[in-house]
Amino acid sequence: MKKYIKILLITTLIISFGCKTDDFLDEPLRGQEQLDDFFSTEEKSLNFVNGIYNKVNGESWWQVTMPRQINEMATDDNWSGNTLQPRPDITGIAAYNVFPGSTYFNSFWESHYIGITRANIALERIPGVNMDENLKTRLMAESRFLRAFFYFELVRSFGGLPIVTTYTELLEPSISDKVRSPIAEVYELIESDLNSAINDLPLKSQQSAIDLGRVTKGAAQSLLAKVYLTEEKWQSAKDMASEVINSGEYSLETQFENIYKVNHYNGPESIFEINYFTDLNFSEVGNGLPITNGSRGDQGWGWGSPTSDLENAFLSEGDNIRLRSTIIKHGEPVYGDPTTTSFDGKPTENKSGRTNRKFYVPVDERPVPYQRATIALPYIHIRLADVILMHAEASYFAGDEGTAKTSLKTIRDRVQLTTNMALTGDALRDAIWKERRLELALEHHRLFDLRRQKINGVPRIALLMGPNGSFVNYNVNISTDPFETTNLGEPQDKGKFFDINTHLVWPIPPEEIQLSKGNITQNPGY
Template sequence: MKKYIFCLPLLVLTFISCKKEFLDLNPVSVIAPGQFFKTAGDAVTAVNGCYASLALGSQYGSTFQTLMEARADNFTDQDPSSNSGQNYQINRYSDNPGNTNFYNAWVGIYNGIFRCNTLLAAIDGINMDDALKNRIKGEARFIRALDYFNLVRLWGAVPLLTIPADPVNAVNLKRDDVAGIYKQIEEDLVFASANLPDKYASTELGRATPGAAKGLLGKVYLYQKKYSAAQTVLQQVVDSKVFTLLPNAADVFSTTNKYNTEIVFAIRYAKGVANQDHGFWYANSQTITVDTTLMKAYDANDLRRPLAESAKPVGNANMMPRKFLDDPINGNAGNDFPVLRFADILLMQAEVLNEQGYSAGGNAFTYLNQVRTRAGLPALQAADLPDQASFRNEVYKQRRLELPFECDRWFDLVRTNRAISEILANKKVTLPAFRLIYPIPQQEIDIMNNRTTFPQNPGYE
């Protein structure tokens, strides 16, 4: 961490200009913070840089698909040699703290947090419209909350930084308590939901909205089993009528229908634009395959099944899930990555309602059935799901069938205490309990060199 923080002043204002699209990944320059933050335009450019950090290969551009999906059971990595076998090791639960995926994600996420913290520390010194200032604060705090949510789910206790890191004090960094990190995430999202605008201009699609902040906050509450709090904010998203299920699930992922009304928040990309596109997700010369247990879980009439099937992009030898299929330009794709969409909101709300008490009627069945019927499946009644346990299992099943490859499956298995049993049943592999979270990158352990305040996660020592 010290090594990383010493280089932060060089990273901070490799911020992003805003020209063709708000998420433009071309750096304008490397500038000291005191020289940069002078105008409202500077603040907008800086928050664009915060968004851009999410799109990098160290986060949603590539590495998250390995850390958040390859660990689970929706596809099987059959390539033990590419990337020195490191992706394969994650898929097969044989990884170690030196795996570069961990270091790349750790540094990438903290880079994004540093950008947010630097902006938040400087923005009050800018003479600008208060509403715009609070909006930008809300955007930065939303992104910081998402960053910490990913950190705590991947590694558990991590350093909690809410001001720009100081190289002199880096030696004092410690792994902070998970409860305190969740408290900060909640505070950031409450602020964001109160200060973000409901709508942006069409050229600004992709910025966080109150619906995105509340939807993410609902998921944060769900992970902590704060069901009543989750119900309240998720219901606000539903009742806002801003988001809706598209009639055809395939249209949600169409590259000609990006940021449609089902998308609550997504990471934006632009095909054919340098540094704004990405490589194909889950594709690797036919050696990464959609797991047969996922395909068998679909009913033959389930309209979502084709989205999970393997397919080839035009002019490309790789196989990949059809939901992220895109005809390449210069070998790269331009799909947006959905972080949160309305189907997820409905399934979460069905889950939290059921966890507070099973009901033979009411909204829990309504929300679950909205997702099922859109998939071409019959609505279920109390006779089909007669108790809390059967309803819970149906929600879990629909989450797997609705959201594969969207970086939810591994976390869903862990948070519901089903990872060990499901991995054994589906992948026929034993999953040791200590591998439910990842090892702290070995580089960080070596640099901090303090087993008391910065220990390795148990099992990886």
């Protein structure tokens, strides 16, 4: 994957679709001959599919990974963090005083639809290319997986979507009449694409060294398990997660701290990740999160600071192993970095004086200069522990508490925590949900977990946020954290504006509504 993605990033082989999503509605590719050329050989077809991968994390740090980071800020795990720079398009989202025209909603939508368009073109054109049939089958499957991935991220973020499945649709005059399809129809497409991809993708163990990092059968099964979990298709989610767990293709990292380790690519636990690397001759080839997420006292920008509420969750379990590899705290040593014995969390400019350890790079392992988008830190979308916890949750809701507890124990055993095997009912459910929070903390899963998990039919996010939410109450009436309660540059009542009738999805970018002449409608409340 690294080799292929590097080729993409340093060449202009891939088509430019313009800046706006609806540009693909109004500005078709620059000529049929140019499109033919992109699929004139096996190598060019492969490079085109590489260009679809390039949209998974966006072609620049702000397009996709920054919106994912902002999603995390809108949960109980993160503050906006940076109290020095006024950025209402960031802090407003985190506080549920949402600015619909935020660049980050726009860029996320646009980048994902460009990825969908590239996948559609590949699916239409690759069948006609004279090339190795096995490679052709694999590239088609990869394109279907990636299209499903993009639609899944969009439907979870915005709700119903305009569905476009072919490039030829974009050439028809009626394309401007596209409207939002119901959520159920979007999920039907996602399931169809993933089930098709599963049949044709290789196992991880069948990949050559140069192909490591490309999507596999296990990646498609894992994503489909998460789709089923989101749809509350409990037995299907359990069965699909079981396929991955029992495949023998993946294993948990022995040491938790090795999961997010710089230059550690496609480890035994990794199922779907994007590799980054350091090459100072080119921009945007490295991971930007260590800088955007890093402390302002450590060459970072200070966005996305862990909350004391999250730290308390680790402490309540006696979970020091994961805590030390998840949260860095001002004035304390950094686990795994012997050069930093007293971390500068810059509490005068940072809401919590805390930083995400998972995106931190030890000083001796940093490139020089140490700057945004130059850092060889992988970004993991799906790993085995996530799948095991999906299996635990789906098993519980499918009525199989014994299996749920066994999967829960597997995750806790790694970090030397005991599991109460007598747990049952709501207590078991809550233990599984808490384990997801601790295991996957700050990896950009929390918002979507809180939106889909329900207690008596009410999404958990609505129980944490809002004027009477438990997270708001903790910060306003209970917390004595010395950093959060003294730096009020970010208000302590973050989340009080949450409205369950509005904020279970984000607003459709206003530019898209305008460009569609109102055929794409806005979500209620925005």
